Amino acid sequence: MSLPTIGVLISGRGSNLQALIDATKSGVLRAKIGLVLANKADAKGLERARLAGIEARWLDPRQFTSRDAYDFTLATELQGKYVSLVCLAGYMRLLSPVFLGAFRNAVLNIHPSLLPAFPGLDAQRQALEHGVRVSGATVHFVTPGLDDGPIVAQAAVAVEADDTEATLSARILAAEHALYPAAVQRVLDGGWRIDGRRVRWESPR
Ligand code: GRF
Numbered sequence: 001m002s003l004p005t006i007g008v009l010i011s012g013r014g015s016n017l018q019a020l021i022d023a024t025k026s027g028v029l030r031a032k033i034g035l036v037l038a039n040k041a042d043a044k045g046l047e048r049a050r051l052a053g054i055e056a057r058w059l060d061p062r063q064f065t066s067r068d069a070y071d072f073t074l075a076t077e078l079q080g081k082y083v084s085l086v087c088l089a090g091y092m093r094l095l096s097p098v099f100l101g102a103f104r105n106a107v108l109n110i111h112p113s114l115l116p117a118f119p120g121l122d123a124q125r126q127a128l129e130h131g132v133r134v135s136g137a138t139v140h141f142v143t144p145g146l147d148d149g150p151i152v153a154q155a156a157v158a159v160e161a162d163d164t165e166a167t168l169s170a171r172i173l174a175a176e177h178a179l180y181p182a183a184v185q186r187v188l189d190g191g192w193r194i195d196g197r198r199v200r201w202e203s204p205r
Contacts, residue, residue: 004188005034007083009074009091014045015173016089016110016180021052023181031188034081037074039093055081061093068098075102087184088142097144105194107142108187110180112172114138114154119147124169133159135168137176139183141194150199153183 008017017036023029036049036056049056059077064070078086079102088095088109100107113123115138118130127135136156141149155175159168186192191202 003030003032004084005082006031006085006087006184006188007034007078007081008036008045008049008087008089010036010038010043010045010089011040011092012043012045012090014043014048014089016176017045018048019177020087020089020181020184021048021054023185029181029185031085031184034083035078037077039070039091045089067096071096071099072102075099078103085184085188087180089180094144094146095142100142100144105141108139108152108184109142109147109149110176110183111138111140111147112169112176114156115140115147115151122165124172125165127159128163128165128168135159135172137172137179139180141199150194150197152187152199153179155179 008020010017020029021033024031024033033054036045036054038046038058039061041058041060043058046056046058059070059073061070064073075098084106086103086107088107095107111123113127114136118126134156136154138154139152141152143149157172157175193200
């Protein structure tokens with residue numbers, strides 16, 4: 001049976017992209033990464049993808065007259081590679097309804113908090129400033145709202161008394177790297193439907 005093809009959108013470092021790449025190699029993720037696209041020229045993840053033999057390109061938003069035009073091109077490029085699921089991995093741009101309409105219920109994101117707590121930027125700093133004892137990571141379907149879509153999977157991470165933004169971020173990031181590939185595989189396995197805010201699974205785990 002041929003493997004499903006996923007696409008990955010990045011803006012920077014690409015450590016979650018690397019986790020997805022590694023998972024396709026180890027067999028934790030039974031998928032092929034068909035295309036990696038970045039909105040930033042210097043996104044380190046582009047190099048990670050190329051090293052793994054994956055086609056990776058920067059699409060410069062300034063070359064497009066509107067967000068819709070940019071997102072239409074992103075979607076067209078991904079569809080051209082027969083991508084059936086798009087994974088955002090540190091992609092720092094809101095996706096328009098044009099893109100989300102092209103990949104209906106087929107875009108995932110990973111966020112470094114237990115949503116709905118601490119959406120948006122600097123989630124780890126928000127968690128520290130709020131004084132929570134537990135934070136973590138969330139994989140969710142992407143909707144037009146910021147970090148707001150139905151939740152696929154979460155991992156909890158303890159917040160230690162002496163944590164700094166850096167130490168907490170590193171602990172959450174390690175959890176992200178395990179969580180994201182497993183969550184992507186679970187979505188690819190099927191047996192789910194979206195019911196309002198919730199993802200309903202045929203076989204709860
Ligand atoms: C991760 O913390 C992810 O949760 C958030 O952006 C960061 C991306 O890191 N959406 P990387 O580029 O995957 O290393």
